[in-house]
Amino acid sequence: MSLPLPHPRPTRVAASLALIASLAAATPPASAFCGFYVGKADTKLFNEASQVILARDGNRTVIGMRNDFQGELTDFALVVPVPVVLQKDQIHVGDPKIFERIDAYSAPRLAEYFDPNPCEVRKIAREMAAPASAGATLAQKASRDQALGVTIEASYTVGEYDIVILSATQSNGLEVWLKQNGYRIPANASRALQPYVRQGLKFFVAKVNLAEQAKTGFSYLRPLQFAFEYERFMLPVRLGMLNAKGPQDLVIYVLTRNGRVETTNYRTVKLPANVELPTYVRGEFPKVYKALFETQARREDYRVVWTEYFWDMGWCDPCAANPLSLEELRSAGVFWLDGDMSSTGAPGAAARSVVRPRGGGAQPVMLTRLHLRYTPETLPEDLMFHETQDRQNFQARYILRHPWQGDANACPEAKSYFDEVARRQEREAQTLANLTAWDLNDIRGRMNVQAVSAPKWWERLWR
């Protein structure tokens, strides 16, 4: 149970259920416990948000990268520094659905509650689950490559990608090589490549094989995943900034065995959450969340990594989407699961609001969802992480509380109830204004409420 909150009125439950069913036909009706999920703010909100799934245990690392590349496929180039020459079977073309699943499961969400009749004493809490809306023949040129200091360590075609693993002795040579070989990389890439070259890292370089891409029948590029061992728990992000125009968004889903993951070279802060917002935001939660995130990120000058979610993946309370199945977790890169996870909710199974922890023996998977908005100036160093021992769950969840729709004269308690509702609505308006930097009076107007002055001190005296 997330909150000991009052009972939703049955008629409204039905209405909300219908709405949600129409939103997501695949979502079955849910057993009700503590509040509705009525809205979700997934990564689709943020234009050009890159998504990365990072699974790590010990030195073993699996990175999955999803690029929402919009341009001509011939222009696509991906360059990732990697510690070793990857073998072909260390590279995998993943399923984009896994990004959508993990996004939906961990997205910031809106929970909704209904005040009970203040004239009635008994209070029961119910809840409902959420809609799961939604994700050259190189050898001939060997001598010329050698002059540039570039060695092709390996080359593979995996799925729709032509991949080469390069080692380089000088970054200028690497930039020239990439351009000569038809990779559309930004000007002055060598400066950004240099630190990686000097650390002796290899370069995983991918472009699209158009013939193979046509065979896949997909209109989009599937995510690339690669597995390797590396003592550093980090994500090379600096190369991605070469083309940056204004702030960029990055969402990282980190899957680990023990606890919450945070960055060691930047502040990691939990987003302001678990606050009550005006009920009118029900229909426009994505807009609210977008403004909220923008405002918070700007206030911290884009120098903070935000935690949006941290939870043991075996359960959720309440769940915004079904927990991932064993197959889905494997598809996301989780490699340490060998036990039975049959009690984990499988896709298509009934959406449960609370999915309890798995039975004994199963090895845990912790999901930390980190979201950062950054500019090249605010993120001078690649992201370094460490896994803490923290197991306190966190979710970016926002609460709507619908007032009781009764008559103020129904009973003596009703009058004081409505007084409290007015004060609560004022607090909600101020919270929303503070989080989103929206105008307080506009919010009051949308809520159709007036500013409430605090009661005079003597009004409480002779009540």
Next chain:
Amino acid sequence: MIAAARLSLLERLYAKSRDRLPRDARAFQIFFLAALLTTGVLLRDFSVQPLQIALAFAAGLATQAFWLKRLGLQQKGLLSAIVTCCGLSLLLRSDALWAHPLAAALAMSSKFVLRINGKHLYNPANLGVIAAITLLPGTWVSPGQWGNDLALAVWLLMLGTIVTQRARRLDISWVFLGAFLGCVALRVVLLGQSWAIWWHQLGNGALLLFTFFMISDPMTIPNRSGPRIAYALIVACGAAAWQYLLFKPNALIWVLFLATPLVPLFDRLFPGEHFAWRGAGPAPASSVRV
């Protein structure tokens, strides 16, 4: 004439204020650490609960009082316990309530148990944090919690300078900071990185806190200036290697912990006067200082 009168007035004012200020550097240290802890909790979202801080103080002070009584020591000072508990609250994070008091009790006990040549061996906060993260489940250190804010860094530099100056151990802090940032600069040059990375490290609140409030602890560093500088260089280069060659987190506190056994060695090879708090001058080597 007027200038001379002004000068003498200023001199008298300075002498007066100097007399009124506490002589013990730990009073400043406590004040600044408390201010930093408040700043961290209120403005930097430190994930430490007030109850954890209260329990750490209760356990730390009780442990100090227990050992003072048991060993029949005359000093009633609880200042160092307060400093240690501030340090633990700033550094240690836990999702349980018992980790902070246990770490505080271990840290304070170490002062009375792990002693060599009349000095306690480990900086208590350093030992407390290392003991907690290695022995207690559900504990961690958040090295990124301060962020890399240059304005905050300037404040830390100023406050730290005051404390280390009053403790007459400013040399170790500056040598350490210079050497560590020198290593970072060397790495920037060797790898062809952007200098923004160097500034990013300079603004690191955790680095500056360590520089001025942990490694500078006069009781757990070599007594003589020369060995102190050598010790600062060893810790700085060791921390840089830990961070940039081994790629392990919490370089500063780990390397200080591992390097601490060198201190009695330095003191044996290069004997010097023991440090004593309260500006009372050196105490006889046979007395027990806590």
